[in-house]
Amino acid sequence: MSTSQQPTRRVPDDLSRVSIATETGGDSGEYDVTAAEEPNGKDAKNKLGPTGRPRREIPEPPLLERHGPARVVAMCNQKGGVGKTTSTINLGAALAEYGRRVLLVDFDPQGALSVGLGIQPHELDQTVYNVIMERSVDIEGVVRKTRVENVDLLPSNIDLSAAEVQLVAEVGREHTLLRVLRPVMDQYDYVLVDCQPSLGLLTVNALTAADGVIIPLECEFFSLRGVALLIDTIEKVRERLNPKLDITGILATMFDPRTLHSKEVMARVVEAFGDTVFDTVINRTVRFPETTVAGEPITRWAPRSAGATAYRALAREVIAR
Structure with missing residues (x-):
């Protein structure tokens, strides 16, 4: 069932009641992704996943007879270092x-998404900044092919910080990204927007253009505390700018199954948001720096790894929603 056919998911307005028994800070640095092995066999249906719930059956995505129009999904969290770009x-x-x-x-003016796909932002003559600020620049002339088949990139660099x-002072400034994307919507099935770690005008633009929002949420106490502000922003954008905006799902990232803290945060996230939380959980590991240096996604760099399996499972969930 598509998101447009589902009732709008509502989330708690007040997360102050969510308590965490332990408050240890998360480690800094870059991390890879991994996940517990997917259950197989007769007992798979009833086996509990890392969210503490039985895993929902997700069908194999159907083949498409044609492409487009695209569904726009914003990857959004005002807290940095939670896995937005990786995801x-x-x-x-x-x-x-x-x-x-x-x-x-x-x-994101930092251009991390571009770097993660092997493109050096400072070497680019034209980026998304030129497309949104210069009417004469065509988006199709700025979009670049990546090493991954069927994945294209609209790159960014520090110039975007000026936007x-x-x-x-622009009229309809919140709809600028939507205007830019319209000419290519029929060429793609999904447009994923990697937002900067803030709730400023660029992020509002992404939410205004989006059909849904995926919130990567680090399994750490302070990350959970900041979700209420993000949810409030999403609600305001839905009410004032984009009535179709919905929360596609909350993705738990940097989960460490060995620590009580991660498990407690996970339990509170599921308690607060219920089925909005994806069954797929991204574990904390040290593999991601390898993929960053290689400029490739983990599905190509380590296709048989647990991390690649996790993101394939997430893709199935996203398509199913």
Whole structure:
């Protein structure tokens, strides 16, 4: 069932009641992704996943007879270092493995998404900044092919940081990204927008253009505390700018099954958001730096790894929703 056919998912307005028994800070640095092995056999249906719930049966995605129009999904969390860019790259690659055409939009002035796909932002003559600020620049001339078949990239660099100030005086400034994407919507099945770690005008643009939002949420106390502000922003954008906006799902990232803290945070997230939380959980490991250096998603760099399996499972869930 598509998201547009589902009732709008509501989330708690007040997360202050969510208590965590332990409050240990998460480690800094870059991390790979992995996940527990998927259950097989007769008992798979009743086996509990890392979310503490029985795993839901997700059918194999059907083949497509044609491409488009695209569903736009914003990867959004105002907290940095929670796996937004990692998830954008690897989810896009996994969707492509299921026959979907994907456009990845780097909407962060840091250009991490571009770097993660082997493109050096400082070497680019034109980026998403030129497309949104210069009417004469065509998006199709700026979109670049990546090493992954059926995955294209609209790159970014530090120039985009000026757009937030320059757009303030524009009429309909919140709809700028939507206007830019319209000419290519029929060429793709999914457009994944990697948002910057803030709730500024660029992020509002992404939410206004989006059909759904995926919230990567680090399994750590302070990450959970900040979700209420993000949910409030999503609600305001839905009410004032984009009535079709929905929360596609909450993705638990950097989960460490060895620690009580991660398990407690996971339990509270599921308690607060219920079925909105994806069954797929991204575990904390040290594999991701390898894929960053290689400039490839984990589905290509280590296709048989647990991390690649996790993002393929996430792609199935996204398609099913």
